[in-house]
Amino acid sequence: MNQDWRGILLRRLLLLLGACLLLGLVTGQYAWALVLGLAGYLYWNLRQLLRLHHWLKNADELPPEGSGVWGEVFDQIYHLQKRNQRARGRLQAVIDRVQESTAALKDGVVMLDRQGNLEWWNRAAGQLLGLKRKQDGGQPITNLVRHPRFKEYFEQDNHREPLELPSPVDDHLRLQLQLTLYGNGEHLMLVRDVTRLHQLEQMRKDFVANVSHELRTPLTVLTGYLETLQDNVDDIQPRWRRALQQMQQQGARMQNLLNDLLLLARLEATDYPADSKPVAVDLLLLSIRGDAQALSADRHRISLEADATVRLKGSESELRSAFSNLVFNAVKYSPEGGEIRIRWWADAEGAHLAVQDSGLGIEARHIPRLTERFYRVDASRSANTGGTGLGLAIVKHVLIHHRGQLQIDSTPGKGSTFTCHFPPAQVVRR
Known part of the structure; x- marks a missing residue:
């Protein structure tokens, strides 16, 4: 009208x-x-x-x-x-x-409210996680996916990296979970079956570990005979002395490479260190500093500032491998007369280890790939320093075991700072 x-x-x-x-x-x-x-x-x-x-x-x-x-x-x-x-x-x-399109997906899609309660999921998510439509609606997702790593992953603020876990339905299935925040604090969780990729990765790890283990025996025999020949170098023709010396150097380099490969394989085989106990990091760093001074041969100024009241839960041997890699790298890649500062402290955000050097620095384009196996910023420089290309990969896996993260800050020509951040749950006050 x-x-x-x-x-x-x-x-x-x-x-x-x-x-x-x-x-x-x-x-x-x-x-x-x-x-x-x-x-x-x-x-x-x-x-x-x-x-x-x-x-x-x-x-x-x-x-x-x-x-x-x-x-x-x-x-x-x-x-x-x-x-x-x-x-x-x-x-x-x-x-x-x-709903029809998500139901057709092979990947699982789960919608959660702000408290993490189940609101909706597609057919694939129900099959991969064992969710039942009638009885699981409104239940907290942490009650249905009971793995301790998933609870930690859900409660943390940073979900940039996905989490890989065995399926609650079948231990032979390997799932990749990725959380995304949307709306008013709600969660969207994507679930992928990565069993095939996990099997291929496991095959690669087993191959590297087996080859490294099998090479140790013949390499030990070769280096042993080379040492024997070196001990009797006076009885050898002079033209062979340089060849024996180079063979011994390369044998030692191969031995270091195999040791790093075996250590990396062992780190990848477990999620958390078996001997998790409070480690006196200040004493550990004092020992590493002594080794670094011996490596430096008084060519660098190495300072240490460590809070003796702050301990870290974890494996002392693994932490020694990671921290010594950072400190020794600082020595190797710093020019003569350079300064290396080691600092260990704690605050409200957890515990931190910073290793700062005054070396050549690293260009920004290299930093995201530094923790990859065998990645070299400068292949010739790494060869001269005797590096295996596995040091930072070992550091990354040790930090994963200890729920830590590695931060790399570097400016070409001014040096680099490698900082390990550990959450408060790993810190023990003495």
């Missing part, structure tokens, strides 16, 4: 008042005439309101017939209902298409 309902309402009220005044003029009872007229008008409006209430309770019915303002109200509500129904239909069609 396109009429001006305000004008209609005003005209009707004027007509009602006119009729009441006319009735009062005829009867001589103006007050009673106004009361009866207003009461009748009120009754009619209440009746229309009751009709509206009845219609809204039975929305499938057609709108009641009405005139004037109430007719306009009925028509407007009816058209609004139709628009809402069409909008709901379009939204439901979109939801149905999304």
Whole structure:
């Protein structure tokens, strides 16, 4: 209706008042005439309101017939209902298409609320995680995926890296879980079956470990005979002395490479260190500093600042491997007369180890790949220093065992700082 309902309402009220005044003029009872007229008008409006209430309770019915303002109200509500129904239909069609497409995915999709309770999941997620539609809805995801690493992963703030775990349904299945925050703190979790990739990676690890182990025996025999020949170098022709010396150097380098490969294979085979106990990091760093000074041969200034009251839960042997790699690298890649600072401290965010050098520095494009196996910023420089290319890979895996992270800051020509960050859960105060 396109009429001006305000004008209609005003005209009707004027007509009602006119009729009441006319009735009062005829009867001589103006007050009673106004009361009866207003009461009748009120009754009619209440009746229309009751009709509206009845219609809204039975929305499938057609709108009641009405005139004037109430007719306009009925028509407007009816058209609004139709628009809402069409909008709901379009939204439901979109939801149905999304559910159908996610149901067809081989990867699992799980929607969680802010507290981590299950809201919805597709068919693949139900199969991979063993979720049951009727009884698991609204349950906390940590009650259904009970692995301790998943609980830590869910409660932490940083979910940039995915988490790999065995499936709760089948230990032979390997799953990759990736959490993403959206909306008002809700979680979206993607679940992928990476069993095949895990098997290939395990085959690679086993191959490297087996080859490294098998090479140790013949290499030990060769280096042993080379040492024997070196001890009797006076009985050997002079032209062979340089060759024996180079063979012995390369044999020692191969021995270091095999040792690093075996250590890396052992680190990859376990999630957490078996001998997790409080480690006196200050004493450990003092020993490493002594070894670094011997390696430096007084060509560098090495300072140590360590908080003796801060200990770290973990494996002393693994921590020694990681920390010594960082310190020895600083010695190897710093020029003569350079300064190396080692600092160990703790604050509200956990414990930290920083190894700062005044070496050549590293370009920014190399930093993301430094912890890859055999990655070399400068192959010739690494060969000269006797590096195996596995040191920072060992550091990364040791930190993973101890729930730590490695931060690398470097400026070409000004040096580098390697900082290990450990969470408060790993810190023990003495």
